[in-house]
Amino acid sequence: MNKLTKAQFIVVIILSLLSAIEPFSIDLYLPGFLKISQTFNTDLKNVQLSLSFFLGGFAAGQLFWGIISDRYGRKLPTIASLIIFILASVACIYSETIEQFWTARFFQAFAGCAGVVIARAVVNEYYSADQSMNVFSLLAIIAGVAPIVGPVAGNFLISHFVWQSTFVTLVVLGIICLLAVIFFLPETRIVTEKVNTNLMADFKEIVKNSIFVKYTLIGSLTYSILMIYLANAPYLIMEYGGLSSNTFSSIFAFNAIGLILGAWLANSVLSRWWTVEQIIKYTIYFGLAWTAAFVVMCLLKEPIQALLVPLFFIVLTLGVLFPTTTKLALAPFTTNSGSASALLGTLQLLLTFIISAVTNLIPADIMSLTAYSLLACHILYLACYFIKEEKQTI
Incomplete structure (x- = not known):
């Protein structure tokens, strides 16, 4: 480095x-x-x-x-x-x-x-x-x-x-x-002679880039998983698990450390062995395995102490995927970096809203809903990962 x-x-x-x-x-x-x-x-x-x-x-x-x-x-x-x-x-x-x-x-x-x-x-x-x-x-x-x-x-x-x-x-x-x-x-924008003032034309040009689409979708699913965790963690830990609010705060902080650990692993450890693309691929498989374990534990009504183990590793994978997907999604852009960054953030919020709205329509208890939502996001991960990339710089 x-x-x-x-x-x-x-x-x-x-x-x-x-x-x-x-x-x-x-x-x-x-x-x-x-x-x-x-x-x-x-x-x-x-x-x-x-x-x-x-x-x-x-x-x-x-x-x-x-x-x-x-x-x-x-x-x-x-x-x-x-x-x-x-x-x-x-x-x-x-x-x-x-x-x-x-x-x-x-x-x-x-x-x-x-x-x-x-x-x-x-x-x-x-x-x-x-x-x-x-x-x-x-x-x-x-x-x-x-x-x-x-x-x-x-x-x-x-x-x-x-x-x-x-x-x-x-x-x-x-x-x-x-x-x-x-x-x-410092001012970092790369100045070019081309000044395109058409907002929709800018965004249309950006979404034509398959690399941006692929890693923005994966990054958006990562954000959705984080929101699913944040929304349902209080129920799982305090209502289902019967733990106190102080214990909940400690667990919440510990899992946040998992997010930090994931970002550190992506940058300082995994990058020594694999390319960024490989890190994302293996992390998706790793997260899918722990999500499957979480689903099985939920179906078996395992105690909260057991459920916290796969939850920690799921959150850890988010820490790996946030910086890696952002890096690859924005990598093709030079003059349009700001628009690409804005579109990336907006799509994250939009996809999270859609997933939240759809899952809320499912007639299931909160625990099952959490498990199935996480599993669905990880399956979508795989579908997005196999989107064919076409090299293009904007």
């Missing part, structure tokens, strides 16, 4: 901060739902809707910032998005009604997602093919750290201060990112 220069390492830190904005914007305020509902004199369902508005803004914003960053470079759109993010976070602090809070959360996500989208494009442009795998793995590790640190930090803030302190923290994070981008982030 090529070692990073000092300047490249500084950019890694900036990209890490930008990538942390979205998960921390979700995880920090979760422990404050009850206090937020009391402040706005509303029920918890309306507070939970603020998360839906956030995800909606996140999905819409990715397409916008991806195409904007391809047109005007990576740096200026990032600066603009961070200013909007800071203002939206301030609006969250001073919201007087739940409707105002919903609106502020939407624009907070709409702006905050630019960091995630543009960070992926910058990695694809600024680092060599060998280095990019290392950086994508680091960004995946951050995604694994957030579920551990976010709720703990949020709980501390809400326990010692008002719930608005979580959004003050996000304002501070936004300001730090803004200053770092202004003074230290």
Whole structure:
């Protein structure tokens, strides 16, 4: 692996901060739902809707910032998005009604997602093919750290201060990112004479690339599996397993470490023996085997202590697949990296929504539904993996 220069390492830190904005914007305020509902004199369902508005803004914003960053470079759109993010976070602090809070959360996500989208494009442009795998793995590790640190930090803030302190923290994070981008982030967009202003034409050109389609689908299924796990883990561990909330937090943190371990294995261990394509193939087979074991254990009504073993290894495979599929999905793109990154993120959310909607229609108990959903995703993994690749650079 090529070692990073000092300047490249500084950019890694900036990209890490930008990538942390979205998960921390979700995880920090979760422990404050009850206090937020009391402040706005509303029920918890309306507070939970603020998360839906956030995800909606996140999905819409990715397409916008991806195409904007391809047109005007990576740096200026990032600066603009961070200013909007800071203002939206301030609006969250001073919201007087739940409707105002919903609106502020939407624009907070709409702006905050630019960091995630543009960070992926910058990695694809600024680092060599060998280095990019290392950086994508680091960004995946951050995604694994957030579920551990976010709720703990949020709980501390809400326990010692008002719930608005979580959004003050996000304002501070936004300001730090803004200053770092202004003074230290280089412009990485590759300038060409061609300036295509047709958004749909851009996306049409991108989805014609079979490599992008193949690894975006695999990456989207990976994201879907993570959401299935996050949505059903509380039931499996606390309701079915009968374990306490404190034990649940410990198990949740331990599995998040599995996500981090997977990203480290992909970058530092497996890459020594196999190509990125081989790592993905063998990881899919590995995950399918553990998912089959999980399904059998669910059918046999095994205790939660037994179910946690395959669950850990399933989550570990996600840590391997997130950086590897992102690297390969974006590898064919030069001038259109921002649009490709935005489309990748949007398709992840879209496929996750479709899978969630379809599985919720299945008349089955939560345990069976979880098992069959995971198995279906892993079978789809295999179908996607055998999509024929045609080399093409855009």
